[in-house]
Amino acid sequence: MDDDALKAAVDLVGRTGATGFEIGYLRDGVPVEEAGWYAHAQYRGARITSEEHRGPIEAVEALARKLLTGAKCTHCKKLVALSDDGAIAYNGLLADGTRWTVEQARAAGQCRWRRIGPRWVRGCERPAPPRPTGKPRRAKRRRRG
Numbered sequence: 001m002d003d004d005a006l007k008a009a010v011d012l013v014g015r016t017g018a019t020g021f022e023i024g025y026l027r028d029g030v031p032v033e034e035a036g037w038y039a040h041a042q043y044r045g046a047r048i049t050s051e052e053h054r055g056p057i058e059a060v061e062a063l064a065r066k067l068l069t070g071a072k073c074t075h076c077k078k079l080v081a082l083s084d085d086g087a088i089a090y091n092g093l094l095a096d097g098t099r100w101t102v103e104q105a106r107a108a109g110q111c112r113w114r115r116i117g118p119r120w121v122r123g124c125e126r127p128a129p130p131r132p133t134g135k136p137r138r139a140k141r142r143r144r145g
């Protein structure tokens with residue numbers, strides 16, 4: 001099981017301001033992959049659901065992607081893109097209830113999000129400086145003689 005996908009989704013849902021988060025399945029007495037896994041995030045007045053998945057990880061990953069699709073990056077205010085092919089924009093309401101049109105989204109530009117391990121990372125986020133790993137540095141060896 002890919003714990004990172006689950007952690008990343010839980011973290012993301014929390015960051016979007018959801019008041020609740022639930023993972024579950026609909027059917028008992030069937031093979032796990034036929035149980036109908038779902039995940040949903042609860043917001044004030046709205047519930048975003050992703051359902052009929054083969055497992056909990058697939059369900060949360062799909063929910064995370066659903067939350068990000070057409071969303072506005074909370075940091076740079078650009079349209080979230082989940083692939084290099086570009087973002088999907090649609091007229092609608094953001095999770096916080098703000099209206100955001102396709103025109104506004106297009107004009108905003110794009111911010112490429114990707115899941116890196118246990119976290120969804122925004123494109124506008126500068127990666128943390130690498131920590132010293134304690135590994136010996138590869139020194140250039142000079143041949144003597």
Ligand SMILES: [Zn+2]
Nearest residue numbers: 073076111124
């Ligand atoms: Zn951004």
